[in-house]
Amino acid sequence: MIIGENRDMANEERIVDFLICRNCSSPCYVYEIDGQTVIEALCQTCGNEDVREFSLEDEDDAMG
Ligand SMILES: [Zn+2]
DSSP states (O other), X not given: OOOOOOOGGGGTSOOOSOEEXXXXXXXXXXXXXXXXXXXXXXXXXXXXXXXXXXXXXXXXXXXX
């Protein structure tokens, strides 16, 4: 039996593995998001907890 959960809304509900703390550029694993909106986040590296200071990892930012 195949259970399919992927539907057309996959693009909207993108699950990220972590957020990026803009303050210290560290990955942040303690967060809560709704779709692509950060509701709560806490950077355990620098203590930043301002959701506006976090980016979703897929934000178009040149890597490397
Ligand atoms: Zn930080």
